[in-house]
Amino acid sequence: MKTNTQSVCQTLKQILKTSLCLTALGLATPTLASTHSLLIAVDGLRGDGIENAHTPNLDKVINGTWANGYKTAFAHYAQTMTDAAPNSGPNHVGIMTGVTATKSGVTNNSNVGGGNYATYPHYLTLLEQSNPSLNTAYLVTWGTDMQITNSADIKIDADDATNTQNAVDIISGTFSASNWPQGSDVDALFLFLDDVDGAGHACCFTASDDGYVNEIKDVDSQIGRVLTAIKNRPNFANEDWQIVLTSDHGGRGSSHGIHAADNYTIPFLVSSKTVQQGYLAGIPHNYDAAPTTLAHHGLAVPANMDGIVQGQNIRPANDKGIQQDLTTYLPFDGNYQDVSGNQLHAQVAGGTPSLKAGGKFGQYMKLNDDQEYLTLGKPSELDFGKDTNFTLMTWFRVSGDQSGDPVIVGNKNWASGANRGTLLLANEGNGDDFGINIASSSADRQDIDPIDYTFNGWWLLVATFDRKGVATMYAGSPTGELNIIAGDISNVGDINSELNWNIGQDGTGSYTYNLKADLDDFAVWRRALTLDEVRTIYNKGQGAELNSLLNNVQNRYLTKHSHLDIGQSYPVVITTTVNGETCGLEWDNNRFFNERNAKWDCSGNADPMALTVTDVTHDESKLIVSGYLVAQGGKGALEWDSSKSSNERNAKFDENSSGDLITLWLVEDSNQTKIVTQASGQTCGLEWDARKLSNERNAKWDCTPNMDTFRIERL
Template structure:
């Protein structure tokens, strides 16, 4: 209908329909909320991209302070699909259709046009099929996306800046085209922004690259323009908006497409009046976007979709202090005693590690790479079994590359990563990369890596394990960048190896590669600590001693 009426007739029809509906219900037109959605996909935005950029507009969405009545569920550890390489083609299709490559048939950038869009339609197509009077717009900045079949009323392929302005005009009602009369009111708007991916390819998908971070700053500014346009709508207070933000992939170096955590880890955000405030539970995926938007518009999610509706299920927030669930805390203040109150003290397990002055906080332990290590033994507090959440933390410093792949802390026999147990590793790449390994058997082994690190400065390492969701590795650099990667560990079983928990060695205490590093403020929790808590410990690279945070919370 919207293509058959002049602007004046169209506006009159919209007003008449609203008035008749409200009269029938005994309501004023101002009291009738109208449903609108904005899905923003940012190409190449890593899960830690927002964390390390200047993003005031995204921050207001994430913090639930954007507008009265709106809350946000957020994940910086969301994941791409894993049945195709983390490239744009399959993941763009997944974001729009809610299915992975196995169903869509799109496995790369070269076969996007051949996707099975009849069986697994674009979410805008499903909205149009449910109600052809809905006004839907599809704005993309990568020409290949025009090959994804959909029946949106308006389709535009332009660059980021042009499409941002197009979207602003659409939201304001000032955009016009042959099939989009000026004054048309948008119901569902999709926009893909591409320049972050371009910046990553130009140098590096990393928080330490100014070009990449600056482009994220620019995208935040563009998103800010969209948010301002929404809030400036005359009836905004009576409207029911949903805003979803996600990405298609992360990256490593100047590329992506590698089956690894740094390529899989992306953000996912849903803001609405019914969303719950907090961190999303489980394993949010970028292909959750389509069902999430459909549900907002009141549609039943097709049973054949792989994605799930996000926004209601969030992690329980810790309001009991940073030491809640703390089971081991070794501040290394001239000894190896546990300051958590649980008496899980460390002992020298081999060699002669040294306690030295001038650590990150007071004294620290120096492990010299000559078979030195500490052992915590096998206390019940460190038995995490099949479903107990937990977190490992330490400050770490080295002066050069590691030899081999030594262990920072762990309880498995590292002769094979398929052995039962968990490890936080000092080299998962070329001598200077952090990583996590966890498994109960060969079939559920998970490797979450790498994060590259620098020498001669203190790095914060936190490995947080949500046993029904993801393991998240945080690595805070001395210069203020908080690197974040994550991976699905929901199917990992019993990780109690019956070996010791050792610091500087694997669970056997005899692994042939020995750690050579300085460690300070080591801790273990029987819960998965959150980004907010990691931020407090990291303190923008300055660091906060855990003991001081514990005292401040009581």
């Protein structure tokens, strides 16, 4: 119940609005009538949820373009509290009170009502205590939140759709209730949305689940309606709004509550006219929401709050390009040389790793489990001490589960994760999970994991280390989802070890489990790459070779801009992407009457071919190249089979002919090449068969004509 003074204020503000109440009572008014805030909590929204869903409204907020004069400080690597399991109850209380479970006393969903709200009040309560004339609204869609004590003028428990409409009506001045007369302005609005969590529990808290991602899209639409209502306010141009958005937890599989990075990692954003545009520095937490909102309203943040005010401290921007602080770069094209200019070359340290054609870009390195690995040694450039930011990057592909927990790259003795050093790992769970381990001793060991991966496609792995903040693991799938998890490493000390940096092994070179994988485009930076840079390299799964970004490679892939001479032969490999798997054109080992079937090997292997050019012409959209394709090593020339079934002909390699004439349709995008031929007067397009057997698909000519798209790489 409100005090007598507050009751008088409530009556007066229904008549005179907002700040006139305290003036009538002769009291100070610490907030301006034009100051407004919207705090949105989206239940179950992982830190990579916005990245992988269609979220045009939140994208505009994050980019600082949702309204004139507004900027946004954002973190996709923010963290939940860690002194309680990452569940709704303690984190909802933290978002609203600015303290963690140790202070609030709320450690799970069952004791929310017993929180210490007298000592650590709800932020809306603090606003009302500071200025009872403020109009405050509390809209939740999880009944347990109604147990959180607060002094909001109106409290509503409804579903997401209803409360979205309530928020729009409140902001627009069309909402009415017994204690909220129609036309009442709103100063501070709390909106909780629950359906994303429901979608995660229905299947999976993951970017690869359509239900989860589509629900994030729906929430974005709901938030868009609320933002539109704000911008449509008659006096919006003269108002000072703040938008804060965060979440209570991430998830793994269909649940959460696990003390691990995929459960801890959430988004946090604050948008206003006074914040800085960029990525938040340090370690933002969801319990920063309350102090950030209070500060916007001009209130001093209580000293007993755990959260801090966010929006002014952002990470320095890099405006010098991807080459800034690039320390070593191994493209694996014919050798293990560093092409960054720093001469930090790798050397074979064990077994006989091989370089093969048909990598993500150019050639790639193949390691098996027979103690094959490379070493970079122990150069000072790879000493990162206790305060140097750094990044590890590579493209990664496997055809099955790893044995044990092998190392992709690292410099520590993996006999114990508490040993000094850093590791990027290929199995932190079930044989197919990525992870990071970093420590200076057992006291500060941190493990950031897991991210599940699939087989036979190229994954981008980027591990960034902000030594005053978080280590962030980016894992870009072959099908376009960029998975992101993060963990606090601010207390990790000196990580320089006395061991080598090895690729495919731990720092000792003798760890029991050796990496069995394909690697391409390996690089290290002495800084933490930004999300924008990771996006550029990932390119939604198609990838951008560092050599290309550094302008070191010209015309590697055939496009409409390629220069090809008539009469010349060019060594090439041909690959395509099928359901996220890289499949390479090969000839079959089996031979029948001097012929071999053509096939697509979806383990990623590709046989080298020779393309002999007989004609080159241009039209408005493409370069048309005619010629013959011959498998190297005398394995035959590409032909179409004389037999036709359902408008399809087998593709084959004939050792006794020069092959059938083929035509390449080369366009701007090197991944969109089409290969056609004329078979008995019909145009037929090269395709892969929908059926896969033992990682192989038949190659065929479809004379409907249909055709798949390919990438042709010059060797």
